[in-house]
Amino acid sequence: MNKPLILISACLITCSTSSLAANWSKTQLHVNRGEFTNPFTLDEAKTSVFSLQHASGYDYGDNFFFVDYIDDDIEDNYQDRDFYMEWYSTVSLSAVSDYSFKKGFLKDVGLVMGVNIAGDPKVVKYLPGVKLSWDIPGFNYVSTTITGYFDDSAGVVKQGVPSQSNAWMFDLAWGYPFTLGNQKFLFTGHAEYIGSRQNEFGAYVNDWLLAQPILQWDLGHALGNQSDTLMLGIEWQIWRNKLGGTVNESAPQLHVAWTF
Numbered sequence: 001m002n003k004p005l006i007l008i009s010a011c012l013i014t015c016s017t018s019s020l021a022a023n024w025s026k027t028q029l030h031v032n033r034g035e036f037t038n039p040f041t042l043d044e045a046k047t048s049v050f051s052l053q054h055a056s057g058y059d060y061g062d063n064f065f066f067v068d069y070i071d072d073d074i075e076d077n078y079q080d081r082d083f084y085m086e087w088y089s090t091v092s093l094s095a096v097s098d099y100s101f102k103k104g105f106l107k108d109v110g111l112v113m114g115v116n117i118a119g120d121p122k123v124v125k126y127l128p129g130v131k132l133s134w135d136i137p138g139f140n141y142v143s144t145t146i147t148g149y150f151d152d153s154a155g156v157v158k159q160g161v162p163s164q165s166n167a168w169m170f171d172l173a174w175g176y177p178f179t180l181g182n183q184k185f186l187f188t189g190h191a192e193y194i195g196s197r198q199n200e201f202g203a204y205v206n207d208w209l210l211a212q213p214i215l216q217w218d219l220g221h222a223l224g225n226q227s228d229t230l231m232l233g234i235e236w237q238i239w240r241n242k243l244g245g246t247v248n249e250s251a252p253q254l255h256v257a258w259t260f
Contacts, residue, residue: 024056025055029050034254036079036249043076083119092108109133110131112129122158124154139175142174149169149194191213207241211239219231233255237251
């Protein structure tokens with residue numbers, strides 16, 4: 001079994017077991033199709049991304065992860081049947097301390113631990129930090145997360161991309177449902193900033209800003225079926241200094257999300 005299938009199988013097991021103890025859970029399959037730029041060769045390729053995503057909450061916090069399987073139409077050792085995954089687990093300080101952090105728009109403070117893994121480049125990052133959850137009228141959720149960005153990658157000696165020094169990350173995530181007439185929509189996504197660093201050869205790696213807003217139309221509701229199960233829309237990838245280089249990207253993608 002190849003690595004993507006192993007990871008997806010492991011995540012499916014996690015979904016089924018963690019949901020037994022969860023107060024709530026949501027598992028989705030996302031399918032995106034767009035044209036992305038290879039930041040190393042500047043070639044553009046039509047790319048498909050299949051993403052398994054899972055979020056769940058329990059008495060003392062929440063979990064979130066996704067696994068992307070990525071393939072494009074150019075054989076160039078970049079996004080050729082590759083995978084990428086992120087996992088984050090948050091412990092609510094309100095829940096474990098029995099102290100309310102709620103003040104104004106601030107709803108809760110949590111301690112978060114994250115892991116980012118990329119397949120072919122053999123990249124591993126650890127992201128310990130703090131997550132602030134906000135109570136903003138009209139939004140399903142708004143959170144801001146500040147973490148370290150600690151590198152544990154294989155490096156060139158193990159046929160990976162060059163390992164890097166450590167940095168930090170700031171992330172904003174949101175979900176805003178709204179209606180137009182009798183149609184339902186969701187504006188969701190996230191935006192992250194990751195600080196500059198150096199690779200193992202001493203070369204400078206630029207900081208980057210990556211935003212991935214998504215506008216979803218509730219197709220299931222429009223067809224007279226259950227709401228929030230089948231969503232159709234556009235995801236826009238806006239990336240300054242893609243992967244720490246000098247390429248800037250603005251790439252719309254056809255987006256489908258199925259909740260099961």
